[in-house]
Amino acid sequence: MRAKDRRGARHPQLASDPVVHDLEALLGDRVRVDGAERSLLSRDASVFSGGRAGPVCFPLSTEEVQGIVKIAARHRRNVVARGAGTGLAGAAIPLGAPIVVVTTRMNRIRSVEIEDRLAWVEPGVINLDLSKQLRPLGFHYAPDPSSQQACTIGGNISTNSGGPHCLAYGVTSEHILCLEVVGADGEVMVLGGLDAEPAGLDLRGAFVGGEGMLGIVTAAAVRITANPPAVRTLLLGFSTPREAAATVSAVIAAGIVPAAMEVMDREITRAVENFVHAGYPLDAGAVLLAEVDGTEQGSAIDAEVIARIGKEHGATSIRTAEDAEARDRLWKGRKTAFGAIAQIAPAYYLHDTVVPRAALASVLEQVYAIAERFGLLVVNVFHAGDGNLHPLLLFDPDEAGVLERVHGAAAEIVRASLAAGGALSGEHGIGIEKQEFMSEMFGPDDLDHQARLRRGFDPWCRLNPGKVLPSAHSCADLSELARAGEGIWA
Amino acid sequence: MSVTVDRELVSFCAEVGATGPVAVRGAGTRFEVGGPLAPETRVVAAPAGIREYRPEEMTVTVLAGTPVAELHAALSAAGQRSALAERGGTVGGALALGEDDLRVLARGKVRNSVLQLRYVSADGVLVKVGAPTVKNVSGFDVGRLMVGALGTLGLLAEAVLRTRPTPAVARWWCGEGIDPCAVRDLARSASVVLFDGTTTTLQLEGHEVDVDADLVALGRLGAFRACEGPPPLPPHRWSLRPSELLRLDGHATGSYVASIGVGTVFADRPQARREPPAAVRAVAARLKAEFDPSGRLSPGRDLLAAH
Incomplete structure (x- = not known):
């Protein structure tokens, strides 16, 4: 099996690429060069296109990842790692026909060490699978992105993923104790440690959220969290998103940090209810899903306070999930919200920005106005507790010129969030989506220091070049990347 | 007001300048950590x-020279607190060390509480990393590198920190001959469980009903009495895996107080040097060369020296 495509035909041109020869010597038929595979892996889950994959590798071990990076170094080729491809900022899109390393087959949970409250996992382990495996032991992995049924821990580390329950439990970085990574020179390194305060620079902390540009994760020691004895989930209906947002701020001001506080607007709530029949109120202008956990008594106190604050802010309905099944149905609604969109429009652009909680309502109103100005339908489902907006711009990709309007509206939403004192992204990352917006948030000296961090890890600019930093601060020549590999890898 | 503060930041930049060895001193409470500065250091x-x-x-946005006690006094007026350790030092010092508070189980790790930093670079320029919102992805996480770097990559000027509500009640308890690991497993509201080989000392905090319920449950393990606070802590700070505490070697530590479930041990004798492997040292050296090419920031400080 050498350099064959899916139909088994020999591909003389591709096989003549010496890098393919070396990769095949290492991985055998776990190197793919056929057009279908490469085209599939030239994108992520975002609306962005324009990537071009070179040879695609499916390593099974740390040693194989190391071998791939060493081959890449020898042939002066770039490497882009990817997990399940659920990213939404284009971070895993291969630019310039690099070697693509797919880590999904490295999917073992190597060990669970209860005494140290940790699990060693490989990068291809699926987020939700980890929590399912831990459940009988009384633990779970806290970060829970909406894509958790599909996304991998390796991808979560690269984007420093969040999720509804990060409000109380913190984003991915807070749950990574130690990383085994292959560096840009092909050396295997262990960053961080399992002890309380590892010595030296916090390279683990610097690595998380590195979007594949600092190294390739081959294993991670993740913190596991004890399941709380009691969980209470409240569903509050409001006439407008403004009242829901005000309730969220008031809850925090009252000194309660719930496990999660999620808001959905009317359109998305209707679509979701149609989909999961969880009992979401169809007449509400917005719903707030709030969850508190802890002991029976403590969580009851918090739930009562949230209900009272909701009433004071005009809640039209308040419901507490009566049992675990009802709670699961409500969460299923929230987490499949993006799928439910299919009832409204054939495609969507899922946005991700952060604003101070106090600015939620006003920025939300601007989001509706921006969408209207660009002639687009927008629906909102967001992590209200930490001010993380997720406007979904809905469109029909067959409509001529629609993508330009979508990107135009998206840019204005970013600017509105920044003007309100917010940030570019809460959890999706920068990738290529927000790359050029970095200059609107940071000055040249700030960006220069980010580039220094990148060079410290990868002075050769070998790993996932052309992402995160705007072109003026990138070590990669973006136009050159766009042309690279146009020959046989076109 | 912001104009005044910005002027302060600008004059701090000017004071650091662009040449000659330089370091920041806060309250000086832990100034010896990392070893002595090179003699000519300003x-x-x-x-x-x-x-x-x-x-x-x-x-909260706070300048680096602010005493942690002053910060916490301001936060407590609104019923909040930060993750920084209260031990007499400044905010900048606490971040440069990166050591967690004794009650880290409830307060969180210092490095997780940093949202945005401004620091003066080796060439005397003010640099901003991170963002001021409670959740943000803002490119590469340079801020994480600065926390615990002892001022060797940049000199901290200002931080935006996450704050947390202070629980309704907080109470200390201690007792003898009680398995501290069982205490840790049982007491969900424990902010810290300490063990010195004989006595188990813990703080419970949260809703009063939860603290009371935990105390009733703990009664099954042995007799606890109310106490004022943690026992006196020996001077040296060890970092171990939580599971290693079960096999703690009193000969190596001398008398000790171990933080169960965390892995920090306060001991009479210093911990052996923890040298990372060569590949990790190479990355750390490249980062130092990138952020401080002339080696002028806090020269002499050794991040691997025992605390």
Whole structure:
């Protein structure tokens, strides 16, 4: 099996690429060069296109990842790692026909060490699978992105993923104790440690959220969290998103940090209810899903306070999930919200920005106005507790010129969030989506220091070049990347 | 007000300058950590003061020279606190060391509480990393590198920190001959469980009903009595895996107080040097060369020296 495509035909041109020869010597038929595979892996889950994959590798071990990076170094080729491809900022899109390393087959949970409250996992382990495996032991992995049924821990580390329950439990970085990574020179390194305060620079902390540009994760020691004895989930209906947002701020001001506080607007709530029949109120202008956990008594106190604050802010309905099944149905609604969109429009652009909680309502109103100005339908489902907006711009990709309007509206939403004192992204990352917006948030000296961090890890600019930093601060020549590999890898 | 503060930041930059060895001294409470500075090092002070406190956002913007006690006094007026250790030092010092508070189980790790930093670079320029919102992805996480770097990559000027509500009640308890690991497993509201080989000392905090319920449950393990606070802590700080505490070697540590479930041990004798492997040292050396090419920031400080 050498350099064959899916139909088994020999591909003389591709096989003549010496890098393919070396990769095949290492991985055998776990190197793919056929057009279908490469085209599939030239994108992520975002609306962005324009990537071009070179040879695609499916390593099974740390040693194989190391071998791939060493081959890449020898042939002066770039490497882009990817997990399940659920990213939404284009971070895993291969630019310039690099070697693509797919880590999904490295999917073992190597060990669970209860005494140290940790699990060693490989990068291809699926987020939700980890929590399912831990459940009988009384633990779970806290970060829970909406894509958790599909996304991998390796991808979560690269984007420093969040999720509804990060409000109380913190984003991915807070749950990574130690990383085994292959560096840009092909050396295997262990960053961080399992002890309380590892010595030296916090390279683990610097690595998380590195979007594949600092190294390739081959294993991670993740913190596991004890399941709380009691969980209470409240569903509050409001006439407008403004009242829901005000309730969220008031809850925090009252000194309660719930496990999660999620808001959905009317359109998305209707679509979701149609989909999961969880009992979401169809007449509400917005719903707030709030969850508190802890002991029976403590969580009851918090739930009562949230209900009272909701009433004071005009809640039209308040419901507490009566049992675990009802709670699961409500969460299923929230987490499949993006799928439910299919009832409204054939495609969507899922946005991700952060604003101070106090600015939620006003920025939300601007989001509706921006969408209207660009002639687009927008629906909102967001992590209200930490001010993380997720406007979904809905469109029909067959409509001529629609993508330009979508990107135009998206840019204005970013600017509105920044003007309100917010940030570019809460959890999706920068990738290529927000790359050029970095200059609107940071000055040249700030960006220069980010580039220094990148060079410290990868002075050769070998790993996932052309992402995160705007072109003026990138070590990669973006136009050159766009042309690279146009020959046989076109 | 912000104009005044910005002027302070600008003058701090000017004071650091662009040439010659330089370091910041805060309150000096832990100034010996990392070993002595090179003799010719100029020592400067970072500006002090709370710039903006937004309790409803759970964020505070504070200048690095501010005493942690002053910060916590301001936060407690709104029923909040930060993850920084209260031990007499400054905010900048606490971040440069990166050591967690004794009650880290409830307060969180210092490095997780940093949202945005401004620091003066080796070429005397003010650099901003991170963002002021409680959740943000803002490119590469340079801020994480700065926490615990002892001022060797940049000199901290200002931080935006996450704050947290202070629980309704907090009470200390201690007792003898009680398995501290069982205490840790049982007491969900414990902010810290300490063990010195004989006595188990813990703090419970949260809703009063939860603290009371935990105390009733703990009664099954042995007799606890109320106490004032933690026992006196020996001077040296060890970092171990939580599971290693079960096999703690009193001969190596001398008398000790171990933080169960965390892995920090306060001991009479210093911990052996923890040298990372060569590949990790190479990355750390490249980062140092990138951020401080001439080696002028806090020269002499050794991040691997025992605390």
